[in-house]
Amino acid sequence: MMNLREIDRLVATKVMGWKIYADSAGYKFWSINEDDISRIICSVTSFEPTKDIADAWQVVEKLRERKIFSLYDAWDEDDNKIFCAVFEYNDTYHVVEYKEYAETAPLAICLAALKSVGVEVEVIEQ
Numbered sequence: 001m002m003n004l005r006e007i008d009r010l011v012a013t014k015v016m017g018w019k020i021y022a023d024s025a026g027y028k029f030w031s032i033n034e035d036d037i038s039r040i041i042c043s044v045t046s047f048e049p050t051k052d053i054a055d056a057w058q059v060v061e062k063l064r065e066r067k068i069f070s071l072y073d074a075w076d077e078d079d080n081k082i083f084c085a086v087f088e089y090n091d092t093y094h095v096v097e098y099k100e101y102a103e104t105a106p107l108a109i110c111l112a113a114l115k116s117v118g119v120e121v122e123v124i125e126q
Contacts, residue, residue: 001124004050011049015113049110056106059113085112
């Protein structure tokens with residue numbers, strides 16, 4: 001079981017393909033290449049796709065290069081409104097869906113994105 005910060009880091013590394021870069025002062029950044037300071041994306045603490053819809057949408061855009069995306073309302077077993085995020089891939093023989101539900105849209109997006117790259121996590125907080 002993982003907390004949201006751990007999921008954010010997994011999304012950055014497994015979905016976005018980023019690596020952590022630390023400068024000489026000890027500040028940590030996400031980078032495409034950990035050895036190239038000119039390729040810094042953002043600070044490690046500022047990328048929060050499980051909470052921030054703008055960051056979550058970066059994840060969607062990354063995966064939309066190869067997968068179809070949809071997000072819609074759903075209801076849990078207690079009839080509370082939740083979100084369902086789906087990444088879909090068609091390999092010409094059949095459609096593969098990576099679907100996840102969560103209380104917030106950003107978290108649903110992150111969980112479905114991770115599932116689409118072969119990483120399944122269980123959340124301890126929402």
